[in-house]
Amino acid sequence: xxxxxxxxxxxxxxxxxxxxxxxxxxxxxxxxxxxxxxxxxxxxxxxxxxxxxxxxxxxxxxxxxxxxxx
Amino acid sequence: xxxxxxxxxxxxxxxxxxxxxxxxxxxxxxxxxxxxxxxxxxxxxxxxxxxxxxxxxxxxxxxxxxxxxxxxxxxxxxxxxxxxxxxxxxxxxxxxxxxxxxxxxxxxxxxxxxxxxxxxxxxxxxxxxxxxxxxxxxxxxxxxxxxxxxxxxxxxxxxxxxxxxxxxxxxxxxxxxxxxxxxxxxxxxxxxxxxxxxxxxxxxxxxxxxxxxxxxxxxxxxxxxxxxxxxxxxxxxxxxxxxxxxxxxxxxxxxxxxxxxxxxxxxxxxxxxxxxxxxxxxxxx
Numbered sequence: 641x642x643x644x645x646x647x648x649x650x651x652x653x654x655x656x657x658x659x660x661x662x663x664x665x666x667x668x669x670x671x672x673x674x675x676x677x678x679x680x681x682x683x684x685x686x687x688x689x690x691x692x693x694x695x696x697x698x699x700x701x702x703x704x705x706x707x708x709x710x
Numbered sequence: 711x712x713x714x715x716x717x718x719x720x721x722x723x724x725x726x727x728x729x730x731x732x733x734x735x736x737x738x739x740x741x742x743x744x745x746x747x748x749x750x751x752x753x754x755x756x757x758x759x760x761x762x763x764x765x766x767x768x769x770x771x772x773x774x775x776x777x778x779x780x781x782x783x784x785x786x787x788x789x790x791x792x793x794x795x796x797x798x799x800x801x802x803x804x805x806x807x808x809x810x811x812x813x814x815x816x817x818x819x820x821x822x823x824x825x826x827x828x829x830x831x832x833x834x835x836x837x838x839x840x841x842x843x844x845x846x847x848x849x850x851x852x853x854x855x856x857x858x859x860x861x862x863x864x865x866x867x868x869x870x871x872x873x874x875x876x877x878x879x880x881x882x883x884x885x886x887x888x889x890x891x892x893x894x895x896x897x898x899x900x901x902x903x904x905x906x907x908x909x910x911x912x913x914x915x916x917x918x919x920x921x922x923x924x925x926x927x928x929x930x931x932x933x934x935x936x937x938x939x940x941x942x943x944x945x946x947x948x949x950x951x952x953x954x955x956x957x958x959x960x961x962x963x964x965x966x967x968x969x970x971x972x973x974x975x976x977x978x979x980x981x982x983x984x985x986x987x988x989x990x991x992x993x994x995x
Contacts, residue, residue: 686795693977700939
């Protein structure tokens with residue numbers, strides 16, 4: 641029982657490090673781009689959201705795995 | 711945590727000392743059966759959404775005027791904004807108009823499903839059933855996209871249709887060469903005398919085409935898991951927050967879930983559109 645809880649915690653804990661860093665990086669770069677060229681804010685938003693979704697998906701996979709460990 | 715409202719009395723009548731188990735399951739639960747075809751609580755929710763969309767469309771259809779006012783105005787503004795965003799994905803207005811109805815149906819269906827799962831009563835009204843000697847609470851409704859079957863079906867429809875559109879746009883010969891590169895093999899004896907490097911380059915091209923086939927399955931998997939994971943994780947998050955403190959604490963997370971529902975529906979639609987554009991684009995030589 642204890643090892644199951646540990647496995648769940650490790651799955652989501654380790655699995656979310658990468659996506660967390662990447663989403664922060666995506667946001668930082670988008671803001672940098674908007675800072676350089678404020679008129680492009682509308683054009684940047686959609687690709688940024690897409691990239692964030694791709695990065696976030698990895699965390700979600702980890703979450704699904706964490707839920708399905710029995 | 712979901713509260714057993716209906717059926718709580720009959721559960722008490724069964725036995726007072728065993729507790730009712732309420733947990734968020736990964737899969738949707740069966741409510742009733744029609745000729746061995748199980749009707750799950752997620753399926754009921756998707757039917758509700760379909761009904762709502764049909765009623766709304768029929769209602770709006772009777773009120774369409776040349777000069778839009780009120781509701782029609784709002785819908786037209788939303789559609790115009792979306793088609794502007796879709797233009798930036800497809801690159802041309804012509805293509806956007808061609809695929810717009812298909813992609814918009816995905817968007818609306820997923821958006822309403824995501825939001826319907828957040829309404830009070832969904833996931834909290836249900837019945838108590840006996841399972842493995844325990845009393846388990848089964849809600850009558852569950853968010854449609856919080857079931858992997860729904861999202862898998864949506865992703866499969868989207869990707870399969872992107873292939874059908876690809877065949878109609880490019881023709882079967884060009885389409886099949888994207889995956890099983892017969893053209894590259896046939897080119898080898900023709901050009902081998904002029905450029906000997908083709909002996910190395912074209913087998914690599916064939917191999918890349920085969921990898922593309924795996925990529926198509928990966929598309930389905932990532933689309934369905936992304937949507938399912940986000941919505942299901944949202945439900946679990948809300949349940950966990952309600953368990954900590956039911957008054958006030960879930961409200962900010964509710965807002966978060968509303969935004970996530972919108973963003974995920976949008977991302978699903980845009981990705982389907984991106985796959986459509988990628989598959990219908992002419993290959994560069």
